[in-house]
Amino acid sequence: MTTIEPHGHGGQLDPEEPIPNPGLPVHQPRPTDVDPAKEKRAEIQIAALFGLSALCTVLFVVAYFTYDVGDSWHVIGGLGASTVALGATLAGALLFIGIAIIQWARKLMGDHELVEARHPSYSEEADRERALADLKIGYEETGIARRPLVRNSALAALGLVSIGPLVMLRDLGTLPGDKLEHTIWGQGGREIKIVENGKEVTVQVPKMRISRDAIGTPILASDLEIGDLVNAQPEALFNPGRYYLEHADVEGTELQIHKSKASLILLRMEPADIKPGKGREDWDVNGIVAYSKICTHVGCPISLNERTTHHLLCPCHQSTFDLADSGRVVFGPAGRPLPQLPIEIDEQGYLVAQSDFTEPVGPSYWERDYERDRFAEGD
Amino acid sequence: MMKTADVASTNGTEPATPKRSAKAAGAVATWADERLGLAKATKGMSLRKVFPDHWSFMLGEIALWSFVVLLLTGVFLTLFFDPSMAEVQYNGSYDPLRGVHMSRAMASTLEISFDVRGGLLMRQMHHWAAMIFIAAMMIHLMRVFLTGAFRKPREVNWLIGCLLLLLGTIEGFTGYSLPDDLLSGTGVRAADGFMKASPVIGTYMSFFLFGGEFPGDQIIPRFYAIHILLIPGILLALITAHLILVVYHKHTHWPGPGKTEDNVVGPPLMPIYMAKAGGFFFIVFGMTALLGGLFTLNPVWKFGPYDPSKVTAGSQPDWYMGWPDGLLRIIPPWETHIWGVTLSWNIMLPILIAPPLLLMVLMALPFIEAWVTGDKREHHLLQRPRNAPTRTAVMAALVTFYGLAWAAGGNDIIAIKMHLSINQITYFLRAAIIIGPILAFIIARRWCISLQRHDQEKLLHGYETGVIVRSPDGGYAEKHLPIDETKAYVLTARDREEVYSPNGSADGTGVAAPGGKRAEVTRKIRAKLSALMFADNVQKPTAEELHEAQHHSEHELHELEHHIATGPNKHGPSSDH
Numbered sequence: 001m002t003t004i005e006p007h008g009h010g011g012q013l014d015p016e017e018p019i020p021n022p023g024l025p026v027h028q029p030r031p032t033d034v035d036p037a038k039e040k041r042a043e044i045q046i047a048a049l050f051g052l053s054a055l056c057t058v059l060f061v062v063a064y065f066t067y068d069v070g071d072s073w074h075v076i077g078g079l080g081a082s083t084v085a086l087g088a089t090l091a092g093a094l095l096f097i098g099i100a101i102i103q104w105a106r107k108l109m110g111d112h113e114l115v116e117a118r119h120p121s122y123s124e125e126a127d128r129e130r131a132l133a134d135l136k137i138g139y140e141e142t143g144i145a146r147r148p149l150v151r152n153s154a155l156a157a158l159g160l161v162s163i164g165p166l167v168m169l170r171d172l173g174t175l176p177g178d179k180l181e182h183t184i185w186g187q188g189g190r191e192i193k194i195v196e197n198g199k200e201v202t203v204q205v206p207k208m209r210i211s212r213d214a215i216g217t218p219i220l221a222s223d224l225e226i227g228d229l230v231n232a233q234p235e236a237l238f239n240p241g242r243y244y245l246e247h248a249d250v251e252g253t254e255l256q257i258h259k260s261k262a263s264l265i266l267l268r269m270e271p272a273d274i275k276p277g278k279g280r281e282d283w284d285v286n287g288i289v290a291y292s293k294i295c296t297h298v299g300c301p302i303s304l305n306e307r308t309t310h311h312l313l314c315p316c317h318q319s320t321f322d323l324a325d326s327g328r329v330v331f332g333p334a335g336r337p338l339p340q341l342p343i344e345i346d347e348q349g350y351l352v353a354q355s356d357f358t359e360p361v362g363p364s365y366w367e368r369d370y371e372r373d374r375f376a377e378g379d
Numbered sequence: 380m381m382k383t384a385d386v387a388s389t390n391g392t393e394p395a396t397p398k399r400s401a402k403a404a405g406a407v408a409t410w411a412d413e414r415l416g417l418a419k420a421t422k423g424m425s426l427r428k429v430f431p432d433h434w435s436f437m438l439g440e441i442a443l444w445s446f447v448v449l450l451l452t453g454v455f456l457t458l459f460f461d462p463s464m465a466e467v468q469y470n471g472s473y474d475p476l477r478g479v480h481m482s483r484a485m486a487s488t489l490e491i492s493f494d495v496r497g498g499l500l501m502r503q504m505h506h507w508a509a510m511i512f513i514a515a516m517m518i519h520l521m522r523v524f525l526t527g528a529f530r531k532p533r534e535v536n537w538l539i540g541c542l543l544l545l546l547g548t549i550e551g552f553t554g555y556s557l558p559d560d561l562l563s564g565t566g567v568r569a570a571d572g573f574m575k576a577s578p579v580i581g582t583y584m585s586f587f588l589f590g591g592e593f594p595g596d597q598i599i600p601r602f603y604a605i606h607i608l609l610i611p612g613i614l615l616a617l618i619t620a621h622l623i624l625v626v627y628h629k630h631t632h633w634p635g636p637g638k639t640e641d642n643v644v645g646p647p648l649m650p651i652y653m654a655k656a657g658g659f660f661f662i663v664f665g666m667t668a669l670l671g672g673l674f675t676l677n678p679v680w681k682f683g684p685y686d687p688s689k690v691t692a693g694s695q696p697d698w699y700m701g702w703p704d705g706l707l708r709i710i711p712p713w714e715t716h717i718w719g720v721t722l723s724w725n726i727m728l729p730i731l732i733a734p735p736l737l738l739m740v741l742m743a744l745p746f747i748e749a750w751v752t753g754d755k756r757e758h759h760l761l762q763r764p765r766n767a768p769t770r771t772a773v774m775a776a777l778v779t780f781y782g783l784a785w786a787a788g789g790n791d792i793i794a795i796k797m798h799l800s801i802n803q804i805t806y807f808l809r810a811a812i813i814i815g816p817i818l819a820f821i822i823a824r825r826w827c828i829s830l831q832r833h834d835q836e837k838l839l840h841g842y843e844t845g846v847i848v849r850s851p852d853g854g855y856a857e858k859h860l861p862i863d864e865t866k867a868y869v870l871t872a873r874d875r876e877e878v879y880s881p882n883g884s885a886d887g888t889g890v891a892a893p894g895g896k897r898a899e900v901t902r903k904i905r906a907k908l909s910a911l912m913f914a915d916n917v918q919k920p921t922a923e924e925l926h927e928a929q930h931h932s933e934h935e936l937h938e939l940e941h942h943i944a945t946g947p948n949k950h951g952p953s954s955d956h
Contacts, residue, residue, distance in 0.1 A: 334725070
């Protein structure tokens with residue numbers, strides 16, 4: 001082993017060294033050290049810098065009370081006069097202090113270099129031995145080595161006690177269950193039992209209409225021209241009563257959860273352009289197809305449409321899906337096609353979902369069972 | 380006439396007599412010492428402790444001071460921010476969003492920006508300081524690596540530094556998410572996707588963190604607790620440990636006249652270092668104020684509140700999250716479906732595997748190098764990057780990997796600005812991210828060795844003067860002059876390196892080294908790496924070699940001088956006629 005020994009501390013010159021260390025150069029006085037006029041000038045310079053800082057602080061306070069922040073948010077590139085004025089004066093107040101202190105250090109404070117000896121990082125041999133001896137005595141006095149029963153039971157108890165805090169994490173959130181496999185689209189078309197006039201009756205909930213995002217109006221199949229791309233949501237988010245849902249079911253957090261799974265893209269193309277997948281022959285209406293808006297990679301909403309190719313691009317990581325071909329991935333990191341929503345029209349001509357999505361939407365997850373996708377079975 | 384030495388020891392023309400303020404300070408110090416024993420404590424760390432001076436030692440200071448700015452501005456923001464996801468209707472000063480439903484977090488962010496004077500300034504300073512904090516840490520890390528400052532006894536500080544970088548990044552991400560705006564919400568949505576991709580426990584992690592199904596109503600308050608309490612506490616503790624170790628080890632210094640492995644040369648802590656470092660705090664603080672006041676970043680009011688069905692084109696995370704995002708963009712669509720479960724390699728590789736792996740490589744580098752070199756000495760003199768070609772090349776490869784991944788994070792912006800096909804950029808980067816680092820390694824290593832050869836040339840044959848001399852027989856030669864002694868010394872102030880030989884001794888006697896088959900394989904690997912590390916390096920000359928070369932150069936110089944004196948090179952009108 002070519003282990004190299006730690007440095008000696010004798011300061012002996014190695015005969016192999018080509019040039020001996022010339023030693024510290026002689027200290028050179030600065031102009032301010034030898035010329036009183038220059039020294040005085042530096043003093044004034046530094047005092048002036050501190051003065052400028054004080055001035056900036058005064059201006060900062062003036063700006064704080066002069067500019068009203070809410071009224072002028074749109075000026076100066078949308079930053080607002082208040083923000084810009086406060087920022088500039090605060091910067092001045094701080095920078096001038098910094099420059100003044102550093103100038104002070106460079107021009108007027110003593111500039112002698114000192115030499116300090118280094119010592120090895122390890123402790124003195126005696127200290128190390130003492131510490132090791134203490135450790136040894138302490139260890140022996142616990143009797144850990146002699147009493148395996150105590151040691152092992154202690155280890156077991158310590159190991160177990162950490163389970164307590166872990167168990168307490170359980171209430172951080174609900175369990176996933178099958179929540180990721182269902183969306184609110186499935187609430188349309190189901191059968192429910194309600195009590196009417198004291199009698200229990202079975203009611204067929206209407207199929208879920210497809211509404212325009214934001215405004216919530218249901219979409220007529222005849223509303224869409226070829227090439228139209230519409231961001232859509234289930235009508236239940238705007239009109240829950242029609243689907244026997246409570247308002248609380250589609251408000252606040254619930255609304256966000258529904259949107260994160262149910263958001264939809266509608267695209268109308270030439271019916272002849274569609275290459276329907278196996279079992280998907282009746283999933284479109286006159287060239288109108290519906291796909292999940294949530295990317296199957298990490299869940300960004302997809303938004304960029306290439307009209308001529310029916311390709312849809314995710315703005316986050318550029319996964320590209322072919323909406324004419326079952327949402328197939330044509331480019332990018334997404335591992336699965338975009339889930340397609342089977343649609344039809346109801347008696348009034350509105351677009352409705354035939355059922356829920358036939359596979360989980362959004363990003364993949366461990367328990368996601370590909371074999372169970374009904375699409376794969378040719379539903 | 381005053382003697383220089385007198386002046387230099389007083390630094391002024393006035394005799395040094397204690398003023399009243401000095402007396403008062405002395406009284407305060409005595410009062411404090413009688414109660415706290417402060418003077419005893421300064422035995423360990425004298426107020427005149429030496430800190431060597433070099434511009435590159437300032438990089439870590441930028442990180443430190445921007446962290447202080449983060450604490451100060453952050454405390455101000457907590458006075459106004461409400462980390463609640465309860466839905467409210469915004470009714471503040473910002474017209475375009477008035478009447479819009481949003482979380483309390485987003486609404487209070489808008490209030491800080493448009494209804495609290497100086498609030499937007501503080502928000503932007505906080506964000507700018509965060510960007511600078513992480514950038515400064517990374518540049519500081521590169522400085523430490525490239526100059527060999529991580530070597531014994533500073534390995535522990537290297538590990539602490541790597542942890543600081545990791546924690547700073549997490550701290551940045553949690554803080555960036557707090558306003559609950561559309562852009563940061565998209566980032567949180569992606570983070571949800573990352574968690575769900577984790578094998579076995581992924582969905583549980585997501586449901587537990589979000590307090591139910593994404594997005595839930597818990598993530599902002601939970602991130603808030605992590606952002607203002609948990610991580611800053613750990614950061615503060617680690618930064619303190621980092622600085623204590625700097626003081627304990629004493630700062631490294633560059634080789635130079637009078638500087639050795641056994642001393643440290645520089646100005647004292649008080650007053651010079653205190654003044655310079657303290658002044659520099661104000662500079663960093665002031666620069667942050669300037670950036671915060673004049674340059675917008677992350678205008679959340681333009682993005683609007685988070686909505687899982689909306690996204691803006693050109694979505695980008697903060698710069699330091701750009702590289703994993705880039706890997707996420709260029710990874711091929713690999714997903715395995717097996718035994719009823721899904722393995723998302725397209726998320727696990729770029730997010731759950733690559734960044735932790737890179738961090739571990741970074742943390743292991745000092746120990747790998749120490750194992751290959753077998754060097755057990757303490758090192759306090761820094762090395763120039765060129766004098767450790769393989770190490771420098773490793774960093775060049777890592778930086779190239781990082782840079783390409785980062786560029787991939789902006790592939791959509793590159794495609795739009797440069798009118799290129801995003802597909803082709805992505806295909807190119809998929810190959811470049813593997814080939815690029817290898818090329819960078821080779822080029823950087825050879826580059827360093829060339830620079831070493833150039834240094835050797837200067838040392839042995841002097842520097843090129845640019846004076847070309849023609850000899851009587853028509854040949855041309857350049858006049859070289861010896862470099863001055865200080866420069867020559869600095870060039871030679873480095874260790875001689877030895878390639879490790881697997882046979883147990885460097886003389887090749889062939890005596891079998893102890894240990895079994897596995898030990899032999901380990902030794903062979905170590906020998907290969909040692910050869911890669913040292914075999915091609917230029918070693919400094921011995922005293923004899925230098926003497927001989929200088930003698931030779933002197934002789935050549937004499938010949939040239941002779942040519943100049945006698946030949947057609949002679950300047951001015953000839954005096955022979």
